[in-house]
Amino acid sequence: MNSRIFMGFSLCLVLLGSCSKEARIPSAINFDFSMLSTLPTELEEGSGLEITEGTLWSFNDNSGKDRLYQFDPTGKLLKTLTIDVKKEDWEDIAQDDAGNLYLGDLGNNDNDRRNLKIYQITPADLASTAKIQPSTI
Numbered sequence: 001m002n003s004r005i006f007m008g009f010s011l012c013l014v015l016l017g018s019c020s021k022e023a024r025i026p027s028a029i030n031f032d033f034s035m036l037s038t039l040p041t042e043l044e045e046g047s048g049l050e051i052t053e054g055t056l057w058s059f060n061d062n063s064g065k066d067r068l069y070q071f072d073p074t075g076k077l078l079k080t081l082t083i084d085v086k087k088e089d090w091e092d093i094a095q096d097d098a099g100n101l102y103l104g105d106l107g108n109n110d111n112d113r114r115n116l117k118i119y120q121i122t123p124a125d126l127a128s129t130a131k132i133q134p135s136t137i
Contacts, residue, residue: 050093065087081126088113
């Protein structure tokens with residue numbers, strides 16, 4: 001076994017073993033939730049969510065089309081963008097300080113994919129209504 005992996009695994013065991021019962025999270029915590037809005041019907045199996053300038057962006061998991069949806073906090077659909085890529089299994093979305101969105105085509109449940117990708121979508125692309133050709137990073 002690689003010594004770095006073994007040391008990391010050993011450290012995890014030590015840290016887990018040193019936790020006292022008093023420091024653990026209680027098994028039953030009561031929260032009061034209220035529904036603020038519903039998601040757009042286009043989001044059948046949302047798999048990522050990013051907030052940008054008061055609106056939200058999301059997409060469907062691998063069962064959905066190659067679409068990116070923008071909606072407001074009330075759930076009203078504002079825009080649907082078609083991303084011109086061969087979608088495998090999008091899992092996450094993030095934004096940088098320049099306003100670029102990043103879509104992580106990272107799903108790999110069986111650990112057999114070797115073509116994992118991150119797509120970059122620029123602010124100009126987000127403002128567009130045409131099919132988007134993102135950069136792959």
